[in-house]
Amino acid sequence: MAPKYKFTKEEMVEAALRVVRTKGIGGLTAKTMADELGTSTQPIFTSFGSMEGIKREVYAAAVRVYDGYTDAGLKAGVPFFGVGMQYIRFAREEPELYRLLFLSRETDLSAIKSMEHLQQLVRPTLMRIYHMTSQEADFYFRSLWLVVHSLSTLIVTGDCPYSDQEIGRILTSFSISICKSIKEIPGFAAGDFDRDAAFRALVQEGTTATTEQSKT
DSSP, X not given: OOOOOSSOHHHHHHHHHHHHHHHOGGGOOHHHHHHHHTSOSHHHHHHHSSHHHHHHXXXXXXXXXXXXXXXXXXXXXXXXXXXXXHHHHHHHHOHHHHHHHXXXXXXXXXXXXXXXXXXXXHHHHHHHHHTOOHHXXXXXXXXXXXXXXXXXXXXXTTOOOOOHHHHXXXXXXXXXXXXXXXXXXXXXXXXXXXXXXXXXHHHHHHHHHHXXXXXX
């Protein structure tokens, strides 16, 4: 009869996840996992067969944690803004899991795949609230997500000087700028607009505004 161990497979995965949260995926070994459980490595290999088997389970557990943040964002009053702020929150609260999922090649889940998945989920809301086409909604979300991902990566690498309140203002500024461009520049979302004409119009508008101010 096979020996019975006092830890279930789920408990072992939770222990491995705790190791990754403190030491990163590179710190996950049979020994660090056994130390976390207070046991030998034997039951670990009996249950999972190899470290690769353990890591697959940890990756899946990390995705479930991330999905919890996404679900919370989708329940926000403005879902497309909610998922962005929850992505940032995930980076702040789970930096090692963020590294594992979005800054490594260890898993099938990449940052871009995550963005494309979220894009599908929030597209209907964007189209309804901002009166956008599906192409415009996708362009808008992708543009904002690139800013969110950049800020989140700065947070994880310890190089972000901005508070959540400041980040909210940054995202609002980008949101207004992109939305205004989509609405006022024909072909902006499709990328086939006249760039030179658009910049000339902006410069002319700024020159006119400066001239009017100087007269007052």
